[in-house]
Amino acid sequence: MLTDPIIIYFVVCSFVALAFGLLMLLLKLPVFAGYILAGALLGPYGLGLFTDLVLINQLGSIGVVMLLFFIGVEVSPKELITKWRVALVGTLLQIGLSVGAVSLIGLMFDWPLARVILLGFVISLSCTAVVIDYLKTRGEADKPIAHNLLGILIMQDLFVVPMLVILGMLDGEGVAASTLWRQLVGSVLVLAVLIWEVKTEVVSNKFLDKLREQAEMQVFFALLLCFAFSFVTGYLHLSTALGAFIAGMLVGRMSDADWISSNLMSIKVVFVALFFASVGALLNPRFLIVNWQQILLLVMLIFVANTIINAGILKVLGIEKWESIYGGALLAHVGEFSFVLAAIGLNAGIVVETSYQLTVAVIALTLLLGPLWVNLVRKLIGNRLAKPT
Secondary structure, eight states: SSHHHHHHHHHHHHHHHHHHHHHHHHHOOTTTTHHHHHHHHSSSSTOSSOOOHHHHHHHHHHHHHHHHHHHHOOOHHHHHTTTHHHHHHHHHHHHHHHHHHHHHHHHHHHHHHHHHHHHHHHHHHOOEEEHHHHHHHTTTTHHHHHHHHHHHHHHHHHHHHHHHHHHHHHTTOOOHHHHHHHHHHHHHHHHHHHHHHHOOOBBHHHHHHHHTOOOHHHHHHHHHHHHHHHHHHHHSSSOOOHHHHHHHHHHHTBTTHHHHHHHHHHHHHHHHHHHHHHHHHTOHHHHHHHHHHHHHHHHHHHHHHHHHHHHHHHHHHTHHHHHHHHHHHHTOOOOOOOHHHHHHHHHSSHHHHHHHHHHHHHOOOOOHHHHHHHHHHHHGGGGGGGOOO
């Protein structure tokens, strides 16, 4: 054969991603929804072009890391600190109310405490990529509601660490002492770096000035920081995405950091697309068809419940009423780290295989249908977002 098979894979994947991406643009939806559909079509339950889900998930996790890195570049540490009350209190309330809502369902079906806590954690997390992409598509990334939601989303990512610890304790084996010590040391280091970044206005030295003359070296330097910080936080049993976010904030403090977007944007686009494609690849059409009523009911319950919970929290924290409802709808879907929690629950025996497949299907569909839900809520609100109450 004259053509290398890998070339065929690239051609097919690029064509499908482009086709679904253009379709989403025509429907005025974020392009990541098209990547999810492309992953479902090309994955093991679709055409079977890609069957190694482990490899796909690993590549997709790089996309999450790079996404948090770019978000860190754009975030102002001081502004993030000033909104700590909304972020921290909002996240704590969201987790507590989510676990409470699942507890009510658990009482009806006599679920064990471990399953209630796991599913409560799962539905309490939202996806930073979905919210940021939607807000950027609508030109709302610089609005106050966007900054408040970003703080909550980042705080949710931070809370994944204690969630993993708690789930480890619910597992019969518990968490090793060495793991707890690593997490404690890592938390102290992360806090120290964040405090230093807040106090530092601009980072500059001769080495950084030299990088401005070499675009190639700028790319490798940025990637080195991104993945080095991710490696450190991952080694300390914290989220790798957290390390990337901190590295991004560090790069964002450097003088003349505009080269980051121009030189790394294409790399980020590819790996973020791989992440959403990996989400779509997990969808099993046969399972969806057999259990469509239960899945659809759960998806709608999550959208409605999360919107009400988050809107109420934002309103209590001082956000304007209609902005709160809009923000609640944006946070209504279930996020990417919930896949990790669901997998841990399966390995720990907290949920069985069928429940795991159901959870994965619900998470993936909320990610896919999330923009449609937000658009529906916007239509119901009308032009009230622009009117103060």
